[in-house]
Amino acid sequence: MKTYLIPLLAFASLTAPSVASPNFTWPNGAGAAVCLTYDDSLPSQLDIAYPQLQAAGLKGTFFLQAKADTMENRLDEWREVARSGHELASHSLVHPCRQGLPGRGWVSDELNLDHYTVERVRSELQLTNTLLNAIDGQTARTFAYPCGDTAVANGSKSFLPVTAELYLASRGVSSQLDSMQELNFNNTPAFDLSTHNLDESIAYLEDCYTKGTVAIFLNHGVGGDYLVTDPQLHQDLLEYLVSNRDRFWVDTFKNVMTHTHDEFTRLGWDKEH
Template sequence: MLNRRPLYLSATFLLAGHLAGHAQTTRTWNNKQCAVVLTYDDAIDVDLDNVVPALDSVKLRGTFYLIGSSPVVARRLPEWRRAAQRGHELGNHALMHPCDGSLPGRGFVTPDNDLSKYTVNRAVSEVRANNTLLNAIDGQTARTFAYPCGDRQIGGVYFYEQLRNDFVAARGVTGGLQTATQVDLTNINSYMINGQTGEQLIDLVKKAQQSRTVLVFLFHGVGGGHSLNVDLKAHRQLLRYLKAHEQDIWVAPMVEVATKIKQAQQSPATPAARP
């Protein structure tokens, strides 16, 4: 008679491993289906005029990546401080927002802020100077970084390597949904938003729920203020969906989600139980 026990044991181990992985993913997302991070770049007026009030109205928190040299930071510093006090993260988007002017389509890059002309030491120093400024605003020492224009290299060198100990993680600009184990904390995926409808934004969230992954939104203008923009109605629809489904969706600033991911990546996987 055919011995089916080895096949049974193999199937049992596979199922146990799958369930253990599923449980670990759920724990990473605060015992919810997925994580959603709302990020807003460049420290522009609409962040304070439109976004912070919208988030506060539904008691959701986001991450605002501030350019230290932005006049909106200097002119409205008390408002940024109040936003941080309400739980929003003030992330680091570099002091001068340098982008690689040698790449195609980078006519907007000025000679003074051309990352391709920077040294690695200059890039690192400016990012750390911005951290000092942000700490003076919010008193926080743990935060995340976002690459200006998504540019990560200077002369083939990944400058963030010297900044790993300064941040919990860094956000990139490549779209994609990932499990905690798939995330690269030096270049977290994000979806750049420009003109999408509320339904399209919500559809991304539903995909994250189904795949039990982390979804990072990258916004610039919300209701204007930037060439990359989403209208207020679409943004409001997204927030309402997230609030209505908060029992299934963990919405938190990048620093909190990245900290959970780092903990999950550093802890050994739960061993499969033996029959």
């Protein structure tokens, strides 16, 4: 079934924009965009994910938390990642999360976002931007919410206005899009590769292709560390993307979101929803 479906969809994309995302276009006639993202500044990303991306000729986005062993001991390697065209994005200074939510017993008192103020979030995110700027020289940046959390003070105060001000887009953990017009730049969807197999991942890609949307893959460890993505699955996904280069535009979260901003402006779509 799938072997017939794919050429048909590829042909459809040449003739008309996706029905689900009318008039929205991706560069070079691609049917969907793809972002490969990696959280928490983990060693296995430098050891395994980055070399696999380099070999495939694909660009990824590394959401770095500033307080991390690799930031202390392997900073030159992160500089090299940036020089190679990948994105160094922000995942906060110290990765605070809300301790008060179910399953969050592992969050220390020191890093308990429930006890933060919005101003403290702002200060730490600005400091992280300054640090990342010292590494890669970039000013415009994207962000990923640690643990997907968007509020402080036991959930009573949202810091979404702060991230909207500081970043051109922020990756969240919300559910998938039915059309590009639904996109919330300040809290985008993500698809956790570590909890899916290759068939499920390709089905997700093809669903995004049908809808003309963006597939945003989230990873932590790749072949090591924690919340581990199987390195063979990661490699197989990259190979699928390489062999479907004409159909999927694979680029950094920053580049894809910059293009998306431009398309929203061109089409007169509302970015605040």
